[in-house]
Amino acid sequence: xxxxxxxxxxxxxxxxxxxxxxxxxxxxxxxxxxxxxxxxxxxxxxxxxxxxxxxxxxxxxxxxxxxxxxxxxxxxxxxxxxxxxxxxxxxxxxxxxxxxxxxxxxxxxxxxxxxxxxxxxxxxxxxxxxxxxxxxxxxxxxxxxxxxxxxxxxxxxxxxxxxxxxxxxxxxxxxxxxxxxxxxxxxxxxxxxxxxxxxxxxxxxxxxxxxxxxxxxxxxxxxxxxxxxxxxxxxxxxxxxxxxxxxxxxxxxxxxxxxxxxxxxxxxxxxxxxxxxxxxxxxxxxxxxxxxxxxxxxxxxxxxxxxxxxxxxxxxxxxxxxxxxxxxxxxxxxxxxxxxxxxx
Numbered sequence: 001x002x003x004x005x006x007x008x009x010x011x012x013x014x015x016x017x018x019x020x021x022x023x024x025x026x027x028x029x030x031x032x033x034x035x036x037x038x039x040x041x042x043x044x045x046x047x048x049x050x051x052x053x054x055x056x057x058x059x060x061x062x063x064x065x066x067x068x069x070x071x072x073x074x075x076x077x078x079x080x081x082x083x084x085x086x087x088x089x090x091x092x093x094x095x096x097x098x099x100x101x102x103x104x105x106x107x108x109x110x111x112x113x114x115x116x117x118x119x120x121x122x123x124x125x126x127x128x129x130x131x132x133x134x135x136x137x138x139x140x141x142x143x144x145x146x147x148x149x150x151x152x153x154x155x156x157x158x159x160x161x162x163x164x165x166x167x168x169x170x171x172x173x174x175x176x177x178x179x180x181x182x183x184x185x186x187x188x189x190x191x192x193x194x195x196x197x198x199x200x201x202x203x204x205x206x207x208x209x210x211x212x213x214x215x216x217x218x219x220x221x222x223x224x225x226x227x228x229x230x231x232x233x234x235x236x237x238x239x240x241x242x243x244x245x246x247x248x249x250x251x252x253x254x255x256x257x258x259x260x261x262x263x264x265x266x267x268x269x270x271x272x273x274x275x276x277x278x279x280x281x282x283x284x285x286x287x288x289x290x291x292x293x294x295x296x297x298x299x300x301x302x303x304x305x306x307x308x309x310x311x312x313x314x315x316x317x318x319x320x321x322x323x324x325x326x327x328x329x330x331x332x333x334x335x336x337x338x339x340x341x342x343x344x
Contacts, residue, residue: 005032005101006080009088010070012039015048017088017221022053028092033057037074040064066191067170075180083180085173089221091120099215100174103162111179111208112200114168115216118155125152127220130169132159133212134197135335137317139261140245142167142197144329145212148317151327158330163212164337166204166311170196171220179208187243189294193233194240201248204309231279234272238265238287246291246298248310262288264318311337 037059117130126146272280
């Protein structure tokens, strides 16, 4: 039997993106249920949807709960075997759904998968938020096949494969609903940024697989809600990264890892000082204090973990990139994945 699939677009004041990209989603997703979950928009998005695309199902969330809270609220009300979490600033292509779902159906252990993500502004190259699947080094710095820090590789077919990865991008995230709810969804404290990495890490620790499937491609604009130069984004990235490390690292490695990470965060602020970006410096300081305030709560919530599966990159991607000048994924070595725990 064909599994049920729900495409869910979380919208926050993104009417201009809906106008531009929703028609393509409708064109290339015939036969699938399409939802727009509105996260407290004030730009008449819902009124536009009702008049222009009445076939699209809508969910109204009274206030902006961010990516994490918005999707948790929406997905708790949608019944499907698979969710496709799709950013409103994504341009999809023909046959973008079936190859991924077919691949996920081949193994019940696959909890999440992403297609190939190319840049809308530079279609020959991979996009920042996801590229060909995400990884993370042992200090918590995320990177991708096809994108390390600000270097985006040209897509020359070097990642035309299916592959286990550490995290799949939230920009176009295919996730098995059973696994999503078993992991209790996104951590709503994150609000936005890195919540999908945290989810994928928790799913890995539950014995699931996170994967990439190159047989489908989408194009991502990126930065539609918070531009990378926004201090709010700086705050969320730094704070959420520390929360994620505390939650998911084994106790024996947590203290040492966080110590070095806090030092590196301080060093990274020098870059902002050099450019006069003082709001970002203050955002990093605020992120640290916000993390410290959460530690007692995080300790109380700590699960009793019977096993730990974390295919981290046990080298510093910061050192490899900035000192050794390794800017392409093929130059990195030592990324391995542990065996998958079979599901009953």
